[in-house]
Amino acid sequence: xxxxxxxxxxxxxxxxxxxxxxxxxxxxxxxxxxxxxxxxxxxxxxxxxxxxxxxxxxxxxxxxxxxxxxxxxxxxxxxxxxxxxxxxxxxxxxxxxxxxxxxxxxxxxxxxxxxxxxxxxxxxxxxxxxxxxxxxxxxxxxxxxxxxxxxxxxxxxxxxxxxxxxxxxxxxxxxxxxxxxxxxxxxxxxxxxxxxxxxxxxxxxxxxxxxxxxxxxxxxxxxxxxxxxxxxxxxxxxxxxxxxxxxxxxxxxxxxxxxxxxxxxxxxxxxxxxxxxxxxxxxxxxxxxxxxxxxxxxxxxxxxxxxxxxxxxxxxxxxxxxxxxxxxxxxxxxxxxxxxxxxxxxxxxxxxxxxxxxxxxxxxxxxxxxxxxxxxxxxxxxxxxxxxxxxxxxxxxxxxxxxxxxxxxxxxxxxxxxxxxxxxxxxxxxxxxxxxxxxxxxxxxxxxxxxxxxxxxxxxxxxxxxxxxxxxxxxxxxxxxxxxxxxxxxxxxxxxxxxxxxxxxxxxxxxxxxxxxxxxxxxxxxxxxxxxx
Numbered sequence: 001x002x003x004x005x006x007x008x009x010x011x012x013x014x015x016x017x018x019x020x021x022x023x024x025x026x027x028x029x030x031x032x033x034x035x036x037x038x039x040x041x042x043x044x045x046x047x048x049x050x051x052x053x054x055x056x057x058x059x060x061x062x063x064x065x066x067x068x069x070x071x072x073x074x075x076x077x078x079x080x081x082x083x084x085x086x087x088x089x090x091x092x093x094x095x096x097x098x099x100x101x102x103x104x105x106x107x108x109x110x111x112x113x114x115x116x117x118x119x120x121x122x123x124x125x126x127x128x129x130x131x132x133x134x135x136x137x138x139x140x141x142x143x144x145x146x147x148x149x150x151x152x153x154x155x156x157x158x159x160x161x162x163x164x165x166x167x168x169x170x171x172x173x174x175x176x177x178x179x180x181x182x183x184x185x186x187x188x189x190x191x192x193x194x195x196x197x198x199x200x201x202x203x204x205x206x207x208x209x210x211x212x213x214x215x216x217x218x219x220x221x222x223x224x225x226x227x228x229x230x231x232x233x234x235x236x237x238x239x240x241x242x243x244x245x246x247x248x249x250x251x252x253x254x255x256x257x258x259x260x261x262x263x264x265x266x267x268x269x270x271x272x273x274x275x276x277x278x279x280x281x282x283x284x285x286x287x288x289x290x291x292x293x294x295x296x297x298x299x300x301x302x303x304x305x306x307x308x309x310x311x312x313x314x315x316x317x318x319x320x321x322x323x324x325x326x327x328x329x330x331x332x333x334x335x336x337x338x339x340x341x342x343x344x345x346x347x348x349x350x351x352x353x354x355x356x357x358x359x360x361x362x363x364x365x366x367x368x369x370x371x372x373x374x375x376x377x378x379x380x381x382x383x384x385x386x387x388x389x390x391x392x393x394x395x396x397x398x399x400x401x402x403x404x405x406x407x408x409x410x411x412x413x414x415x416x417x418x419x420x421x422x423x424x425x426x427x428x429x430x431x432x433x434x435x436x437x438x439x440x441x442x443x444x445x446x447x448x449x450x451x452x453x454x455x456x457x458x459x460x461x462x463x464x465x466x467x468x469x470x471x472x473x474x475x476x477x478x479x480x481x482x483x484x485x486x487x488x489x490x491x492x493x494x495x496x497x498x499x500x501x502x503x504x505x506x507x508x509x510x511x512x513x514x515x516x517x518x519x520x521x522x523x524x525x526x527x528x529x530x531x532x533x
Contacts (some may be wrong), residue, residue, distance in 0.1 A: 054243035056515065056531050059256050060269040061385030062415040063249035064227065067210035067218060068203070069191045070143050070150040073419060073456065075294070075436045075524040076386065078188035079269075080247055082525050083229055084126075085191035085212030088117065088136070089182050095440070095522035098183050102131065102192065102213065104168075112177030119168045123236040125194035127211040133164035138195040140172075148203065151423065151455030152189035154447045158474060176474020179482055180441055187438040188525070215240040215529035224249075231529075240529040241517065251385030260285050260510040266531070267518060271508040273334030273388055279510060289333065290507045290520045293437035295343045296335065296387055298380075298397060298500040303460040304429045306378070311370040313497035316430075317356040318363040319404045325396055326503050334388040335503035340494055343504040345522060348442040348483045350490040355501070363404045375405020381431035382410060383418045388505055394432045397502075422458045433458075434505060438523050442486045446470055450493060459498065466492050 064077040069085055072078050090101040100106065104118040123131040140162045144153045158178055163171040178184065194211035201209045210218050213236065216229040227247040231240045248265075250256050253272035259265035261282060271279070271287065279285050298316065306312045326335050336344075340353035367375060380401075382394035391412055398408045408430060413421060421427045437445050448454045451470050452462040469489045476482035493499070511518060519527040 053533070054241060054531075055246070056242060056244070056266040056528075057246045057248065057259075057264065058267045058269065058528060059248045059250045059259055059265040061249065061251055061253075061256070061387075062383070063223065064247070065416050065419065067207045067221075069139070069189060069193050070148055070152060071203075071207070072188060073151055074386075074415075075438070076415075078438070079525050080227065080229075081210075082188055082191060082214065083216040083245070083528050084210050084214045084218055085188075085193060086214050087186055087188065087191045088119075089185045091186055091440070091521055091523065093519050093521075098186055100182075106182065108181075112174070114171055114173045115181055116165070116169065116171045119170065120236070121168050123213050124234060125197070125211045125213055126217040126232060127194050127197050129194045129196040129211070131192065131213050132167050133170040134167075135192055135195050136170045137162045137164045138198070139192050140190070142198065143189060150189070152448070154451070154453075154455050155184070155187050155189040155444070157447050174474070177476075178474060179476065179479055180439070180443065183439050183441060184444065186440075186523075187444065189438070216242065216245060219244075238530065242529050242531045245528055245531075249385075253385070253389075257510070260512070263512060265510075266512050266515050267528075268510040269507075269526075270385075270388065271510050273331040273508065274329070276331070276333055276508065284513050286511050286513050288507075288509045288511065288518075288520065290509070290522070291345050292505060292507045292522050292524055293343050293346050293440060294387075294434050294505040294524065295338065295341060295436075296390075296393070296432070296434045296502045296505050297341065298502065299428075299431050299433045299459055300498070300500065301425060301428045301430075301459055302462075302498075303425060304378075306370070306372060306376055307429065309370045310496050311366045312372065313500075314356075315363040315366040315370070315404060316401065316406070317497050317500045318359045318366070319400050319406070320356075320397060320500055320502065321358040321400060322355065322502055323358075325393055329389050329392055329396060330503065333506065334508060335505050338501040338503055340490060341499045341501050342442050342445065342490060343437070345504070346437045346442055346445070347440055348486045350487050350494075353490065353494045356497075358400075360403055367404060367406075372405075375407065377407045377409065379429045380408040380410050381418065381421065381428060382412055383415050383432070384412050386415050386418075387432075387434045388508065390432055393502065397432070425458055425460060428458065431458075432502075436524055438525075440523060442490065443470075443473060443482075446486070446489055450489070450498070461493075461498055463492060463496065 062076050064080045066072055072081055088103045089098050092099050104120050107116045142148055144156050158175050160173040160175050165171050197211035198206055215232050215235045217232050219228045219230045221227040229245040231243050256268040257275045260268040279287050300307045300313050302308050339355050340350050342349040344351050382391050384391045401408050448456045452467050466489050469485050514533045517531040
């Protein structure tokens, strides 16, 4: 009787989520766009801008966790961190082409085992330190040094050594050919910090005294309140138009929407799909929808009892109705239906893998085979405000798992705490997570999340066959051969039911109609330094 009552209560919760989502219409406002990247650079006549302020307020669901490049592990934090720091390479505004940024020119050795980069000259960090080859070497050495303890050290997987040839020439030696090495250097983990600041403030203090080469610099940060970035008056590139950027974390979806409507926020990042319709018809707000690389999934810690059995993991995959989540919770706006663990927008994603259609009878049979005919109890962690409708999605999964006898107790955690808990591994069982791609390619994600030694392998996956593929990607002579190897790795992961993929998340951002200059990239970063009214 108790179990039936629990399921009924959960079903009622799910139904309330569906009703709340108000999916009728399912379209965003007339200012929205469905593209791989969004660039709001057009003019608007909605507001008289003759005396417009160059101060902007940016709100998102979670607060940045660090300003130390090597300690950053999430896209939301990197979005702010990259206003202050810059990478050697960057994506263009279409998110289709990689362009040199802090690099003037590059040359790959004939054997593919080294790259030589000529750096741009005359660039200074915010603290006055010169940007040069020694600075690049210092940063790359710091990222992979064991004493740094960065979970993103895999970003430089395959790098044997870094040499400062002369003041503005750096040579990077590889253990094997990397066919996407320039693309790899767009990753936020390879952004360059001032060596002087790193040494002065150390691992514990740099985050409060960041110094990059970016168009904005940090003026102040009051955790839990706001961060203030200001224009870098000595920026080496195009002069920033943003004089001041105030960054705030607002976890409640409805509050971010209201701030967009009232003008308390110039840019509201991460609009709930359920609330898009509430912005329709508001001439003061533009809703921008852009595709992204992010995959939302239920992660399963294989070091935890039942989850070590692939049949249990398979049962969880078959218990979930992804269509209901996409259509009823995300209103068909916030995400697209999955075909595998990797978002289909990411290069070399395997688009034809089995997406595990819901099959409750099969799920129950698998549990019985695994020795759990009556199911079991488990903990399901979820953040709130980090992803679109994240808590509501977790509640829907909770109900779906209950239908096969798995009683999941939901625990909602603040994002900073959530990341700490994941890194402990033993503290998690099931947890809702989103995985983006800072480089736009499958390889980087698998090196981080699936390789047994990956810095963000929170799931205790240890598959020697997958490890062998990933460790031998440098042997691929062509992009086609490399793609075949990556496909095989994805197929193995899919067949082992390592992840219960839910959907591929779209980026939904609301801006005031008089704000232009915003560029949204597919890897969830943005240009915020060239905003105008």
